[in-house]
Amino acid sequence: MKEMESLFTVQEEDTVLRQLQHRKENLPEAELVANIENQLVKLAERKNLLSAQHLETVQRQKRLEQEVEAVESRISELDGKLYGGMITSPKEATSLEVEIQHLRERQNELEEKVLELMEEVEPQEREIVEIDDENHKAQNELEVAHEALQVVTAELEETLKDAQQRRKEAATETEDELLKHYENLRGAFGSSVVVQFDGNNCKGCPSTMPAVEADRLKQIPEGSYSNCQECGRIVAR
Ligand SMILES: [Zn+2]
Structure with missing residues (x-):
């Protein structure tokens, strides 16, 4: 009688152990940790992409600004020539005026492009700040989720150990x-x-x-x- 009873106990504990094992492999706390880690990876990828775009835009802006400076200094050079009293023929004066006019047009074009790029940079920078905020929030959530996972895992391990012990005792009696x-x-x-x-x-x-x-x-x-x-x-x- 005792013999069969202990075998039934072994079977009960095996069922308990199987359920505990299944629980351990499917903990919602572990799923949450994995989800947050996944979110962090995606945020990092998004930030890398955006930072590269931002850098490129800023570099283009800088190059254009340098070009604007060059055009400006060329204009003031020609202005100096035109009004410096060195010009003798009206033809030379006209040709200088035409060149200056072209340069001013070029300057306007370049400045418009700089403004366009500045408008691109702004939202990029805003989004980078948003991503940093989200990243910070997710890091905090991850810490909390990790702790919760540790607590529940420790409890589960304890329960598993108890069941293993009861199974072992019942097995020795069988x-x-x-x-x-x-x-x-x-x-x-x-x-x-x-x-x-x-x-x-x-x-x-x-x-x-x-x-x-x-x-x-x-x-x-x-x-x-x-x-x-x-x-x-x-x-x-
Ligand atoms: Zn049968």
């Missing part, structure tokens, strides 16, 4: 051969390797037992067991 037999059948029957005979039927059988098999099981002494010829499970009397 006859070796019966235990081995039980373990060989676990793959096939999971949490119902060993079942009770209810007086007429094996509880593992899906339908009513044939009378011959039921009679055979009735002959077995109580507290003992046999293999069900119908479903293959261990039937306890």
Whole structure:
């Protein structure tokens, strides 16, 4: 009797262990940590891309500003020439005026482009600040989520250890051969390797037992067991 009881305990604890293991592998706390880590990776990628774009825009802006400066200094050079009293022919003066006019047009074009780029830079910088904020927030969330995961994992490990201990104790109280037999059948029957005979039927059988098999099981002494010829499970009397 005790023998079968301990085997039932082994089976119960195996079921508990399997459920705990499943819980451990599917912790929502672990999923949350993974989600936040994933979010952080995406934020970093987005920031890298944006920073590169921002850098490029700023560099283009700088190059244009240098060009504006060059044009400006060329204009003032020509202005100096034009009004410096060095020009003798009206033709030369006209040609200088035309060149200055072209340069002013070029300057306006360049300055417009600089303004356009400045308008591009602004939202880029705003978004980079937003990403930094989001990143900071996610880092804090990650810390909290990590702690929660650690707490729940430690609790679960404790529960697992207790169940393992109870299983071990029940296993030592079970006859070796019966235990081995039980373990060989676990793959096939999971949490119902060993079942009770209810007086007429094996509880593992899906339908009513044939009378011959039921009679055979009735002959077995109580507290003992046999293999069900119908479903293959261990039937306890
Ligand atoms: Zn059966």
